[in-house]
Amino acid sequence: EAQVTQNPRYLITVTGKKLTVTCSQNMNHEYMSWYRQDPGLGLRQIYYSMNVEVTDKGDVPEGYKVSRKEKRNFPLILESPSPNQTSLYFCASSPFWGRILEQYFGPGTRLTVT
């Protein structure tokens, strides 16, 4: 089954404790992206990657890191999480043809930072 998977689905952590949210897709997509979704603010792009070893900032990159060492994986790293990073996070992937980003979203990771 073609899909985007994220782990963990739910995470409660404390301020300053480094964490990684994994994202994997099995569709051989070139483009991958991370979003956060907050009430009243909608979906905002954190980072995106056009292909292996190619990443770029979205609109809200502060406090996050990403890497793209393999085409299928695009982990999101919070080196020192803070309470304002409490949010619902989505990973998405897309084939990159004709410059149309037809994105497929993962199930989401609900993160709470206390």
Add this chain to the structure above:
Amino acid sequence: QKEVEQNSGPLSVPEGAIASLNCTYSDRGSQSFFWYRQYSGKSPELIMFIYSNGDKEDGRFTAQLNKASQYVSLLIRDSQPSDSATYLCAVQGGSEKLVFGKGTKLTVNP
């Protein structure tokens, strides 16, 4: 800052009616436009995309694009209770970034 604006709603329509969802965008260089549906507690799923002026139809859904007015809309004909969800408009500019509106919540009443 490139912006995508949607009426937050809620928009309420009776079953069988046409639901009309609207979106405006600020970046005149935007090239591709997307409509996503998000059920409560679920991830967004792509309904349609459009990149040329005019209408694009897919089943009960029609996307309309007017680049001169910087306006894109989604019409849902014969609305069903299962269409009740939040609809997200997304705009892709000249780069690989995608900007989402905050969404319009649609309720279809039986």
